[in-house]
Amino acid sequence: MSHNFTSSADIVSYGIGRQMGDQLTSDPFEGVNAEAVAAGVLDALSGVASPIDDAAFAKAFQEINDIMQVKQAEKAQAAAAEGEAFLAENAKKEGVFVTESGLQYEVITEGTGDKPTAESTVSTHYHGTLIDGTVFDSSVERGQPAEFPVNRVIAGWTEALQLMPKGSKWRLYVPQELAYGAQGSGGKIAPYSALVFDVELLDIVA
16 A cells, blocks of 8 residues: 655654554554554544443453463463473584583684683674574674673673683573573563574673
8 A cells, every 4th residue: 555645744643653553563462453453543533432441441451461471471482492402402413512501602713812700891793593593683793893791791691701712702502591581682582582692702801
């Protein structure tokens, strides 16, 4: 469908509606009805009384919320199981080391410099993916190294960095409990996701 919105009011009006639609699309519920959404907006702007009372809305909202929570729990369980299976198989690969915490790493380049402490600030290049290879963050792609305190990142990184001599490049396989766990991170990292990082320790800044 093409639109011909040229005035500032029309453009902003469309933009607001678009933002609402994008929000619903990013976190949809089964059966979301675009016509009903549009009708609600039109009635509100026109001052038309809602044909749905508060009690009916609250009941329906709770029903949809309960369904969404069940589905989110099922997705989380599946992600956790998938991550555990991936790590169990990965641990069998030649060249993969497993620490007591469950962190797995593979040495790509062995550096010869000092090792950071938990209180150090380091400069790194990294490339982070989900276990299916989907990239969620990469200083390499941005072309700009990242600096941060060793003790201010996910637990898997904090542990690995203190084992890495300066100049090293390792591939980290991070269990969900050493990554973002039940919370996930933004829309890119789902709860209970195991993660893979290529990390190069460029410098110990402080």
